Amino acid sequence: MFGFIKKSLKKTTDAIKTIVPKKKPFITKEELEDILLEADVEYELVELIIGEIPQEKVTREILRSKLLATFAYASYKEPEFTPPFVELIVGVNGAGKTTTIAKLTSYYKAQGNSVILGAADTFRAAAIEQLTLWAQKLDVPIVSSKQGHDPSAVAYDTISSAKAKNIDRVIIDTAGRLHTQTNLANELKKIVRICDKAHSGAPHRTLLVLDGTQGNSAIAQAKAFNEMIGIDGIIITKLDGTAKGGSVFSIAFALELPILFIGTGEQPENLTPFDKYEFVDGILDAIFEETPTTEKEKKEKVES
Numbered sequence: 001m002f003g004f005i006k007k008s009l010k011k012t013t014d015a016i017k018t019i020v021p022k023k024k025p026f027i028t029k030e031e032l033e034d035i036l037l038e039a040d041v042e043y044e045l046v047e048l049i050i051g052e053i054p055q056e057k058v059t060r061e062i063l064r065s066k067l068l069a070t071f072a073y074a075s076y077k078e079p080e081f082t083p084p085f086v087e088l089i090v091g092v093n094g095a096g097k098t099t100t101i102a103k104l105t106s107y108y109k110a111q112g113n114s115v116i117l118g119a120a121d122t123f124r125a126a127a128i129e130q131l132t133l134w135a136q137k138l139d140v141p142i143v144s145s146k147q148g149h150d151p152s153a154v155a156y157d158t159i160s161s162a163k164a165k166n167i168d169r170v171i172i173d174t175a176g177r178l179h180t181q182t183n184l185a186n187e188l189k190k191i192v193r194i195c196d197k198a199h200s201g202a203p204h205r206t207l208l209v210l211d212g213t214q215g216n217s218a219i220a221q222a223k224a225f226n227e228m229i230g231i232d233g234i235i236i237t238k239l240d241g242t243a244k245g246g247s248v249f250s251i252a253f254a255l256e257l258p259i260l261f262i263g264t265g266e267q268p269e270n271l272t273p274f275d276k277y278e279f280v281d282g283i284l285d286a287i288f289e290e291t292p293t294t295e296k297e298k299k300e301k302v303e304s
């Protein structure tokens with residue numbers, strides 16, 4: 001899995017190279033400000049990072065600690081649960097929910113887990129078809145109903161089926177848009193309620209899928225979903241197609257939510273667990289000359 005995050009940062013590091021074409025032992029604060037803004041780190045966070053660095057020369061070590069600190073509040077602890085583990089996937093239209101569900105399915109299967117999908121995006125017929133195709137391709141069962149039917153009933157049936165068949169993991173797709181935002185909020189809240197009815201404690205994890213090409217504009221979206229139903233973790237998709245990789249810092253910092261996975265392409269295998277060290281080093285490598293990893297950094301890496 002190693003190297004995928006760095007590779008997906010290619011467009012972002014290309015953008016950084018327009019500011020520092022040649023790698024340096026240190027940069028000035030002014031250069032740092034330009035680099036961070038170019039990578040689409042939100043302005044307020046840029047100011048905060050710059051303000052926290054007293055010295056004029058910014059070294060790799062200084063910047064590394066500041067960038068890692070943006071993830072400080074964003075840790076994730078797996079909840080206690082009785083199987084099946086139920087996950088609800090939410091996000092706006094086109095963010096990459098359905099594709100991400102295919103990726104998660106293939107990831108969990110590779111770990112030896114059995115998976116069942118719930119097509120609770122009943123708003124569009126095409127959404128049900130898309131998930132059904134993935135289920136066939138990935139050889140996992142799926143529960144669906146007709147377009148316009150109650151999505152929470154689909155969620156209930158999927159969980160019941162998982163219990164009856166002793167399936168390890170349930171992944172539920174949801175609609176990204178309804179006629180109004182209030183409709184969407186009510187529908188998602190109802191799905192959450194019904195999941196708990198079907199299996200106490202479910203959903204065990206509600207994941208928000210954000211389109212990485214939207215950069216910082218995804219923050220407002222994420223806040224809205226978090227207020228609606230409470231988000232446990234974030235998946236950022238399409239990082240491979242954007243120079244806005246720096247927005248990952250702003251998203252984690254603004255929401256204080258863990259980024260769990262990164263989408264790095266359109267195929268089921270293009271999902272990688274988020275590793276903040278690899279992410280930060282991927283950015284730093286574009287700016288600074290190589291320095292050997294210190295013992296302390298090695299230790300941090302092992303502990304993480």
Ligand SMILES: Nc1nc2c(ncn2[C@@H]2O[C@H](COP(=O)(O)OP(=O)(O)OP(=O)(O)O)[C@@H](O)[C@H]2O)c(=O)[nH]1
Pocket residue numbers: 091092093094095096097098099100121127175176177237238239240241262263264265266270
């Ligand atoms: N390059 C790239 N494309 C992606 C990634 N994830 C999703 N996509 C593409 O983004 C488009 C939208 O993905 P979907 O999975 O259909 O998005 P959705 O959130 O389910 O959309 P709705 O069902 O309309 O709400 C598709 O063309 C995907 O192939 C990614 O990590 N990288």
Ligand SMILES: [Mg+2]
Pocket residue numbers: 097098099121127173
């Ligand atoms: Mg979809």
